Amino acid sequence: MSAAEDSRDKASVRSAWLLSAPAIFVLTFAACGPLLIMLVYSFLTKGQYGNVEGVFSLEGWRSILYSEDIFDPGVFVWADAHLTIFWRSVKLSILTTLLTLLIGFPTAWFIATRPPKSRPLWLFLITIPFWTNLLIRTVAIFEVIRNEGVINTVLLWSGLITVPFQITYTDTAVFIGMAYVFLPLMVLPLFAAIDRFDMRLIEAAYDLYASRFAVLRRVILPIVRPGVIAGSILVFVPSLGAVVTPRILGGGKNMMIGNFIELQFGQGRNWPLGAALSMTLLVIVTVALLVYVRAANRETSHG
Amino acid sequence: MSTDTAIEARHVVKAFGQGDGAVRALDDVSVEIRKGEFFTLLGPSGCGKTTLLRLIAGFEMPTDGTILLDGADITYLPPNQRPVNTVFQSYALFPHLTVAQNIAFGLQMLGKPAAEVKARTEKMIALVQLDAMAGRKTSQLSGGQQQRVALARALAPQPKVLLLDEPLSALDYKLRKEMQIELKRLQLETGITFVFVTHDQEEALTMSDRVGVMSSGKLQQVGSPREIYTAPRNRFVASFIGETNFLPATVVPGGVRLGCGAMVEMSGLAGSGPTTLTIRPEQVRLADAAEPGAIAAQVSNLVYFGTDTHCYLSLADGAEVIARLQSPSNGEVGLQKGQSVALRFVPGAAQVLAD
Amino acid sequence: MADRNFSASHLPGFTQIALLVFALLYLPIAVLVVYSFNAGTTSGLWEGFSFRWYGTAWQNDAVQSATLRSLGIAVSASIIATFCATLAALGTTRRKSFRGQTFIYVMINQPLMVPEIVTAVALLIFFASIKVATGYQGLGYLIAAHSAFCIPFAYLPIRARLEGMDLSLETAAADLYATPWMTFRRVTLPLLAPGIIAGAMLAFVISLDDVVITEFVKSGGQDTLPTYMMGQLRRVMTPEVNAISSVLLALTVLLLTAFFLLTRKND
Numbered sequence: 001m002s003a004a005e006d007s008r009d010k011a012s013v014r015s016a017w018l019l020s021a022p023a024i025f026v027l028t029f030a031a032c033g034p035l036l037i038m039l040v041y042s043f044l045t046k047g048q049y050g051n052v053e054g055v056f057s058l059e060g061w062r063s064i065l066y067s068e069d070i071f072d073p074g075v076f077v078w079a080d081a082h083l084t085i086f087w088r089s090v091k092l093s094i095l096t097t098l099l100t101l102l103i104g105f106p107t108a109w110f111i112a113t114r115p116p117k118s119r120p121l122w123l124f125l126i127t128i129p130f131w132t133n134l135l136i137r138t139v140a141i142f143e144v145i146r147n148e149g150v151i152n153t154v155l156l157w158s159g160l161i162t163v164p165f166q167i168t169y170t171d172t173a174v175f176i177g178m179a180y181v182f183l184p185l186m187v188l189p190l191f192a193a194i195d196r197f198d199m200r201l202i203e204a205a206y207d208l209y210a211s212r213f214a215v216l217r218r219v220i221l222p223i224v225r226p227g228v229i230a231g232s233i234l235v236f237v238p239s240l241g242a243v244v245t246p247r248i249l250g251g252g253k254n255m256m257i258g259n260f261i262e263l264q265f266g267q268g269r270n271w272p273l274g275a276a277l278s279m280t281l282l283v284i285v286t287v288a289l290l291v292y293v294r295a296a297n298r299e300t301s302h303g
Numbered sequence: 304m305s306t307d308t309a310i311e312a313r314h315v316v317k318a319f320g321q322g323d324g325a326v327r328a329l330d331d332v333s334v335e336i337r338k339g340e341f342f343t344l345l346g347p348s349g350c351g352k353t354t355l356l357r358l359i360a361g362f363e364m365p366t367d368g369t370i371l372l373d374g375a376d377i378t379y380l381p382p383n384q385r386p387v388n389t390v391f392q393s394y395a396l397f398p399h400l401t402v403a404q405n406i407a408f409g410l411q412m413l414g415k416p417a418a419e420v421k422a423r424t425e426k427m428i429a430l431v432q433l434d435a436m437a438g439r440k441t442s443q444l445s446g447g448q449q450q451r452v453a454l455a456r457a458l459a460p461q462p463k464v465l466l467l468d469e470p471l472s473a474l475d476y477k478l479r480k481e482m483q484i485e486l487k488r489l490q491l492e493t494g495i496t497f498v499f500v501t502h503d504q505e506e507a508l509t510m511s512d513r514v515g516v517m518s519s520g521k522l523q524q525v526g527s528p529r530e531i532y533t534a535p536r537n538r539f540v541a542s543f544i545g546e547t548n549f550l551p552a553t554v555v556p557g558g559v560r561l562g563c564g565a566m567v568e569m570s571g572l573a574g575s576g577p578t579t580l581t582i583r584p585e586q587v588r589l590a591d592a593a594e595p596g597a598i599a600a601q602v603s604n605l606v607y608f609g610t611d612t613h614c615y616l617s618l619a620d621g622a623e624v625i626a627r628l629q630s631p632s633n634g635e636v637g638l639q640k641g642q643s644v645a646l647r648f649v650p651g652a653a654q655v656l657a658d
Numbered sequence: 659m660a661d662r663n664f665s666a667s668h669l670p671g672f673t674q675i676a677l678l679v680f681a682l683l684y685l686p687i688a689v690l691v692v693y694s695f696n697a698g699t700t701s702g703l704w705e706g707f708s709f710r711w712y713g714t715a716w717q718n719d720a721v722q723s724a725t726l727r728s729l730g731i732a733v734s735a736s737i738i739a740t741f742c743a744t745l746a747a748l749g750t751t752r753r754k755s756f757r758g759q760t761f762i763y764v765m766i767n768q769p770l771m772v773p774e775i776v777t778a779v780a781l782l783i784f785f786a787s788i789k790v791a792t793g794y795q796g797l798g799y800l801i802a803a804h805s806a807f808c809i810p811f812a813y814l815p816i817r818a819r820l821e822g823m824d825l826s827l828e829t830a831a832a833d834l835y836a837t838p839w840m841t842f843r844r845v846t847l848p849l850l851a852p853g854i855i856a857g858a859m860l861a862f863v864i865s866l867d868d869v870v871i872t873e874f875v876k877s878g879g880q881d882t883l884p885t886y887m888m889g890q891l892r893r894v895m896t897p898e899v900n901a902i903s904s905v906l907l908a909l910t911v912l913l914l915t916a917f918f919l920l921t922r923k924n925d
Contacts, residue, residue, distance in 0.1 A: 009754065009756075012753050012754065012756070013756045013757075013758075015749065016749040016750060016753060016756060016759075016762075017749070017758070017762075018749070019745040019746060019748050019749025019750075020745065020746045020749040020750060020762045020765075020766075021745075022741065022742040022745055022746075023742035023743060023745065023746040023765070023766055023809050023813075024746075024762065024765055024766075026738065026739075026742055026802070026805050026806050026809065027765055027766065027768060027769070027806050027809060028765075029802060029806070030781065030802040030803045030805065030806035031768055031769055031772070031777055031781075031803075031806040031807065032765065032768060033784070034777070034780035034781050034783060034784035034785075035772070035776070035777070035780045037780065037783055037784050038776075038779065038780040038783050038784075041783055051786070103675055103678075103679050104679075106669070106671070106672035106673075106675035106676050106679075107675065107676040107679045107680070109669065109672050109676070110672055110673055110675075110676030110677075111676070113667045113668075120918075124914075124918055125680060125683075125684075126683075127914065127918075128910070128911060128914060129683055129684075129687070131860075131863055131910055131914055132687070132867075132907060132910050132911075133866070133867040133884065133903070133906055133907070133910065134867065134869070135867070135869050135884050135887060135888065135903075136687075136690070136903040136906060136907060137686070137687070139690060139887075139891065139899060139900075139903060140686035140687050140689065140690040140903075141686045143686065143689050143690055143693065143900075144685065144686045144689055148700065148703070149689075150689050180682075180683075180686070183679070183683065198393075198395065199666060199667045200391060200393060200395040200666075201395050201397060201398075202666040202667060203360075203362050203382070203389075203391070203395065203666045204389070204391060204395035204396075204397070205397075205408070205412075206361075206362075206381065206382040206383045206666060207360060207361075207362075207382050207383070207387075207388055207389045207457075208383075208388065208408050208409035208412055208456070208457075208460065209383045209384075209409055209412040209413050209460065210383055210408075210412045211383060211412075212669065212670070214412060216669065218408075219397060222399045223397075223398065223399050237771075237773065238773070238774075240773070241773025241774060241775050241776065243774065243775050243869075243870050244869055244870065244888075248891060258773070258775040261775050261776075261779060262775060262778075262779070262874075265779055265782055265874070271783065274779055275779070275783070278775070278776040278779050278780065279776075281773055281775070281776055282772060282773070282776050285771065285772070285773055286771070289771055361664065362664065362666060363664065364664055381664055382664070
């Protein structure tokens with residue numbers, strides 16, 4: 001490499017950093033930096049009225065899983081309430097991912113197989129809910145499933161039931177709500193993968209005596225797998241961190257991790273525990289994303 | 304239909320779209336393809352040749368008509384129930400499978416025992432000389448190698464008929480030549496009926512036992528390459544295959560009379576009146592003006608092609624005839640532009656076209 | 659077996675499921691909009707068509723101030739985010755890969771990956787100390803937080819546009835004696851404009867929609883439209899919420915349609 005080229009490359013790298021500097025500054029100040037401060041807070045002692053005292057403590061991390069017996073100080077027992085919340089969060093997130101995959105795949109397939117002229121319109125119809133306020137969509141599904149909502153009104157009016165069918169404020173409501181609000185996150189990456197899929201491969205598979213099921217299992221699914229993984233991660237991650245949907249549809253009792261975290265900064269007044277829980281959630285999400293990145297890279301390296 | 308017919312299409316019609324906008328991709332096509340032959344469907348793009356192939360494969364169903372395989376009606380049978388395999392134009396190899404897995408796919412789908420699948424796959428890999436590549440993903444192969452995998456994959460289940468949809472069009476010239484020979488070898492070795500679709504007349508003439516020339520959704524002529532070339536039935540076939548001269552003529556007793564007044568003797572002509580005479584450039588010779596059947600002409604242009612020189616000759620009525628003359632060793636045919644000469648047609652080479 | 663319409667890409671039941679999904683996706687939204695026109699006080703019982711709740715919301719001081727605050731924050735945040743994102747996109751595309759490139763990518767896209775609640779509580783912790791230290795309680799915190807999480811949304815369309823741009827145009831401009839700055843102003847920027855507008859619109863929509871981070875960052879009396887609605891939901895829900903939602907929905911659809919046309923025409 002010549003000296004001139006070398007100095008041009010250096011100038012190019014310098015300008016890259018200079019141009020990115022404002023974005024990096026804003027993000028450090030109002031996104032990444034505070035995460036580090038929170039990490040510090042997770043190792044401090046909780047304050048009487050919220051906030052923290054500057055004394056090192058592992059209490060925040062320990063209390064994620066164990067709680068001290070009220071009558072017998074020094075004895076630690078499993079924090080059943082916490083474990084219930086974790087289990088509910090993971091269970092509902094997995095169920096949401098599975099349901100959105102199950103109904104999202106045919107939807108994405110349908111959009112991808114429309115004629116080129118009408119395809120953008122169908123895609124647009126999926127994009128609108130995607131960009132619509134999550135709160136509005138949660139309110140919308142709440143209106144439909146609540147006791148005075150459309151479903152119960154119709155069922156009561158038809159005489160099929162005499163007492164409103166209680167859906168809201170249950171795990172089922174949170175599950176339905178999350179599937180509803182996160183479905184576009186599943187459909188869009190699936191569509192992208194199916195859109196790239198060469199439909200002639202299906203003809204080739206049929207030509208080689210494959211049944212419909214074999215075509216789906218042996219040809220379509222293996223090839224669109226990156227889309228399936230992407231969609232699953234994109235649904236699983238926000239489900240696990242969901243706050244608004246479980247708050248409105250779960251009604252305070254059916255908490256998920258996100259609600260539990262916010263509780264620590266409200267009535268719970270246990271900032272170290274909230275910070276430790278946040279870091280835990282962040283680690284889980286990061287691991288999920290790394291799995292996704294690795295899977296995606298493996299696919300692209302295969303061509 | 305005789306017992307040596309592999310595929311028979313009877314009055315097959317395929318329309319795309321509905322109502323006024325409907326396009327007839329195939330318009331009443333009937334053809335018999337014999338067992339063990341190399342049959343080529345030849346025609347320009349959009350002539351319906353690929354549609355006919357797709358109907359035989361089962362990827363599409365005809366609007367009307369019947370398709371028979373070994374005498375059995377397969378018109379509406381889905382493709383996975385037809386003992387017919389296809390080599391796709393783009394190969395359509397499964398990108399997530401290796402070469403060996405691609406080739407084994409059809410056998411596995413047929414539910415063959417694992418040992419048989421393995422043995423047969425290995426045999427096919429050897430047949431197309433890809434032994435070193437068996438474990439590779441297909442995206443790591445060159446175009447020619449992908450082509451071989453596509454062939455092996457389609458041949459592995461031992462189909463009754465192999466369909467090939469312009470399989471050589473993505474290859475460069477030299478590779479295409481090699482694959483033509485390879486295909487012919489595979490066909491002879493396996494004895495399987497090949498139905499080959501192409502728009503390349505040279506491919507059609509050199510490889511096929513018989514050729515079906517298609518245009519505008521209709522089968523124009525079916526015959527051996529020699530028949531198609533030397534005795535084209537109509538103007539389309541004559542012009543699509545090779546180069547040729549068309550001359551307006553009138554049928555008279557004992558032959559036809561050209562526009563310039565010259566008489567070309569031909570026997571067995573029916574009817575009378577205006578017609579078109581066709582003669583291949585290599586069947587036009589220079590002659591002495593005194594020779595019987597010689598026609599006076601003037602050299603209007605000479606184009607050197609290496610082995611040949613094309614000599615453009617104007618007749619008295621202005622009609623133009625191209626003569627393909629073999630270039631002498633020094634490259635000079637000894638003619639000048641504007642020179643008056645005489646030409647004659649090789650006896651029996653001129654044809655009168657039906658339309 | 660006489661399936662006369664064989665189609666390779668057809669999978670049985672898929673079309674029915676897809677159409678059902680579309681219906682289920684839009685049914686709740688339709689119900690929400692319909693009930694915004696309800697004359698009655700509860701949103702469950704239909705008591706006739708009326709614009710009443712639109713009027714109520716319009717005249718509600720809390721709604722008015724929340725709306726203005728939401729718009730103010732969204733406009734400021736989308737301008738800051740788009741500015742930062744445009745520069746970052748120019749810095750990270752169309753050059754040789756360099757050390758630290760991945761760091762910049764991760765940094766920019768970080769808000770897409772970190773759960774909102776995590777960022778929200780981290781900001782609460784951080785800004786709480788600043789509030790105590792400086793005594794400043796203004797909208798600056800909300801604008802800073804919104805700017806940060808809007809950057810990746812502004813960045814993506816701008817970057818896509820830049821990557822699709824023909825480098826030879828800039829070379830041609832340079833060949834025609836344009837200085838680098840002139841080339842940027844007269845060639846690159848006009849070509850980039852649709853991407854920048856698209857990015858700004860997405861940032862605007864994202865800022866306008868935010869609930870969780872806003873709830874944790876805002877000081878007292880700094881309700882935005884979504885947090886105001888959230889507060890209403892905790893009390894008795896009236897069709898006023900539906901009316902506000904419908905207006906926000908209409909705004910989103912409008913902006914998205916513009917975005918859709920903007921990006922499609924230039925493809």
